[in-house]
Amino acid sequence: MKKLLLIIAIFIATGISAQTKYQKGMQKAFDLWEKGKLTEASQLFERISKAAPTKWLPSYYVATIEIIESFGLKDEAILKAKLTKAQGFLDTAKSNSENNPEILVAQAFLNLGYIAFDGQKYGMTLSGENNQLYAKALQIAPKNPRVVLAQAEWNMGAAKFFGKSTKPYCAEIKRAIALSKEEKIDIEFYPKFMIKRAEEVLKQCEK
Known part of the structure; x- marks a missing residue:
């Protein structure tokens, strides 16, 4: 009996240790991101994704950073390399979390x-x-503020391309901001709503 309890205790301790390591790694990656060190952040998220292969968030963040860094590139070969890498990590995230609205929006991004x-x-x-x-x-998630905002931005871009007014989508941006204030997230490191950015998008919409 004592031996069994010892084995259980070891398993519990190992689980706590592994989770703590995951949490520390994720926080460090976000700190790097916040400091503008996107390459280092992406590399750390990548290492975490390999160490925690059943979690979708590390792979999702690798993909997100690679996508962000693709904008403004002039060389198509470099663009394709970045977005192909991002696609691979998005596919990994999808395999761990099907029909996830955050991953769907990332795919559109x-x-x-x-x-x-x-x-x-x-x-x-x-x-x-x-x-x-x-x-x-x-x-899937009609009240997800990131989904609502992302779709509104996409529609705004299409409107601008065709020379139409973007004002019809201002209400959706306002709704996204309102939804963000009501949202309760209980998953650690889950994507957050960027309210300042949403307010900037709203200003552009109302011009």
């Missing part, structure tokens, strides 16, 4: 990376896919 680089080449095929991704994410 990745597609936007291609569209922003060359709208004529990628816009025709990926724009339709993005409409479907946002619709699915909104169906």
Whole structure:
């Protein structure tokens, strides 16, 4: 009996230790991100994703950083390398969390990376896919402020492209901000709503 209790205690202690290591690693990666050290943050998230293969968040954040860094690139080969890497990590995140609205929005963000680089080449095929991704994410989580904001921004971009007013989408941005104030997140390191950025988007919308 004592031996059994000792084994159980070891398993519990190991679990606590592993989780603490995961938490410390994730926090350090976010600290690097906050300091603008995106490459280092991405590399650390990548190491965490390999050490915690059943968790979707580390892979999601690797993909997110790679996508962010793809915007503004002039070399298509470098762009494709970054977005291919991001896609691989998004696929890993999907395998650990199916029908996740945050991952669906990230996939649309990745597609936007291609569209922003060359709208004529990628816009025709990926724009339709993005409409479907946002619709699915909104169906799954209609009160998720990040989903609501992301779809509104996407629609704003389309309106600008076709020379239409963006004002019809201002109400959705306001709704996203309101929803963010009501949202309760109980999952550690879950994506957060960037209210300052949302307010900037609202200002652009109301111009």
